[in-house]
Amino acid sequence: MKKPTLKAPKLKAPDLSSVAGGSRTGQSLLAGVAVLGLVFGVAELRSPVAPEAGATGKRSTAQVERTSLVCPPPLQGAVGSTNLTLFSPEGGTGSAGTGLLGDVTRENVIAAQAPVQPAAGASAAPSGQPSAAPSGQPSGQASGSPSAAPAPVVDARVKLDKPGVPATGPAANTxxxxxxxxxxxxxLAPGFTVTQTTSSEQGGASLSGTRCAPSGTSFWFSGASTDGNRVDYVTLVNADTLPAVVDLRMYGDKGLIENELATGIAVAPGSFKTMLLSGLTKGPVKDLAVHVVTRSGRVGASLHALDGGKGADWLEPSADPAPSVTVPGIPADVTTAHLVVATDSTDDADLKVQLSGKNGWFTPAGKETIHVKAGMTASLDFQFTAETREGASAIRLTPSDAKHATPVVAGLRVDRENKGKTEAAWLSGGSPVGARASVADDRGGQTALLLTAVDSDAKVRVSSSAGASGGTPAAKEVDVPAGTTVTVDGIDPAGLNGPYALTVQTLSGGPVLATRQLTIPSRDVPAFTTQQLRDDHATVEVPQVAADPGVVLR
Structure with a gap:
């Protein structure tokens, strides 16, 4: 049998001229449709593109490219002077950045949102390229239109020039x-940090220090008071371009304190408000926990305490409520300490109390536990003598029953005494330094670094930067046994001139909490302030992605 011969049919191009509306435009549109049909026809026959190697959903890390921090209004006038110190550790990559600090005004806040402008006189076009302006018109100005308004510029009070060297300057003196x-x-963005330090004579010599923090929507402070000679107040700073509405939720030993004046507090962009707590608590309250929470917008929130001539300082913001809390930074020569624990939970909290010692965590006699009722505060007092102190220390609170763990926040007032004169600082529940953390405004011969290993042995690297006006950076590795607090000595840079910065990096082992203690005695008063070093979050996780044209067909 003869095999049949198969011939492909001859295809004739369609005559588009016979199609209604077959003008040149119509023909072009139909031709375009035909081409798209071919493209998608091919796409339908192809399997989706396989993801590139390594792009299988795993995340990678990238350095942050912008960091913003907010500082409270300074204590100024006749009672004190305030310095602000900026620092970025070395190691940041990318383009040369900008670092600055300015007053929170509406104009500055708006200017901070604008992209960085080229230096005055810089040409927008490469050398040798023709101007984009039409002939006869000035370069950069469109024909027949007025010149564009210059971009707003932040009125900077302090500028940071490069990583590894701090910059310092005074706050506004009003x-x-x-x-x-x-x-x-x-x-300059990765690890950027700012410290504000005030030397004050109000009611007696004292130091008030705080680490400036990012704007946020929730802040906890434990250890405030409106009892006796205490004058405590909250500051709310809006460094954003949107308005903020804030509530102050105050908890005492009898529960939540209701007051309409503490709710719906409006803070306009580029402005701040100060709220005196004694006007909100409806009477003296010895132990207060304050939760600053926004209904809308973001603010920078701080709380300052003044106890007559017995001491003053900013309260450290506490870590978020958690079943276990560690409060680091108790000085080696502490005389008394007052612990305030709070919960906004509907459940009570029963907690074991431990102190870090030379051989690890131990339970102080007569202070073994603390009970915190639901939605209330509870306190515990400690007395220290030369015989009972074991050097610098920390307090750890853990659930008495692991099956009944209630989130809490904690704050600790610590007092030092010399020749009958006292000074106080307020510590808070802390968080580990993580990969790296820094603190600025350290002073030669007046700075101590306290390191606490919470769960297991750890090793860290401590680095001291050059001073703002000179000095040789230094670094050393430090071992921190579990349950102990180690005081690091010999950390001042050689040839120091001006304030410097400290950086702590975790090398191995478990989590480490770090605090910087700055002491500047004045007329026999052991004036001091303590700030925590917290993870600088210099990097962020980003998902890996790959181009996949097949996604249009899914």
Whole structure:
């Protein structure tokens, strides 16, 4: 049998001229449709593109490119002077960045949102390229239109030039000085930190220090008071371009304190408000926990305490409520300490109390536990003598029953005494330094670094930067046994001139909490302030992605 011969049919191109509306435009549109049909026809026959190697959903890390911080209004006028110190550790990559600090005003806040402008006189076009302006018109100005308004510029109070060297300057010297905000971009953004320190004579010599923090929507402070000679107040600073509405939720030993004046507090962009707690608690309350929470917008929140001539300082914001809390930074020569624990939970909290010692965590006699009722505060007092002190220390609170773990926050007032004169600082529940943490405004011969290993042995690297006006950076590795607090000595840079910065990096082992203690005695008063070093979150996780044209067919 003869095999049949198969011939492919001859295809004739369609005559588009016979199609209604077959003008040149119509023909072009139909031709375009035909081409798209071919493209998608091919796409339908192809399997989706396989993801590139390594792009299978795993995350990678990238450095932050912009960091913003907010500082409270300074204590100024006749009672004190305030310095602000900026620092970025070395190691940041990318383009040369900008670091600055300015007052929180509406104009500055708006200017901070604008991209960085080229230096005055810089040409927008490469050398040798023709101007984009039409002939006869000035370069950069469109024909027949007025010149564009220059971009707003932040009125900077302090500028940071490069990583590894701090910059310092004074705050506004008026009683109505606003808060400040700090901004770092490019290679200055990773690890950027700012410290505000005030030397005050109000009611007696004292130091008030605080680490400036990012704007947020929730802040906890434990250990405030409106009892006796206490004058405590909250500052709310809005360094954003959107308005904020804030509530102050105050908890005492009898529960939540209701007051309409503490709710719906409006803070306009580029402004701040100060709220005196004694006007909100409806009477003296010895032990207060304050939860600053926003209904809308973001603010920088701080709380300052003044106890007559017995001491003053900013309260450290506490870590978020958790079943277990560690409060680091108890000085080696502490005389008394007052612990305030709070919960906003509907359940009571029963907690074991431990102190870090030379051989690890131990339970203080007569202070073994603390019971915190639901939605209330509870307190515990400690007395220390030369015989009972074991050097610098920390307090750890853990659930008495692991099956009944209630989230709490904690704050600790610590007092030092010399020749009958006292000074106080307020510590808080802390968080580990993580990969790296820094603190600025350290002073030669007046700085101590306290390291506490919470669960297991750890090793860290402690680095001291050059001073703001000179000095040789230094570094050393430190072992921290589990349950102990180690005081690091010999950390001042050689040839120091001006304030410097400390950086702690975790090398191995378990989590480490770190605090910087700055002591500047004045007329026999052991004036001091303590700040925690917290993870600088210099990197963020980003998902890996791959191009996949097949996604249009799914």
């Amino acid at each position: 009683d109505t000085a606003p808060g400040t905000f700090a901004l770092a971009t490019g290679n």
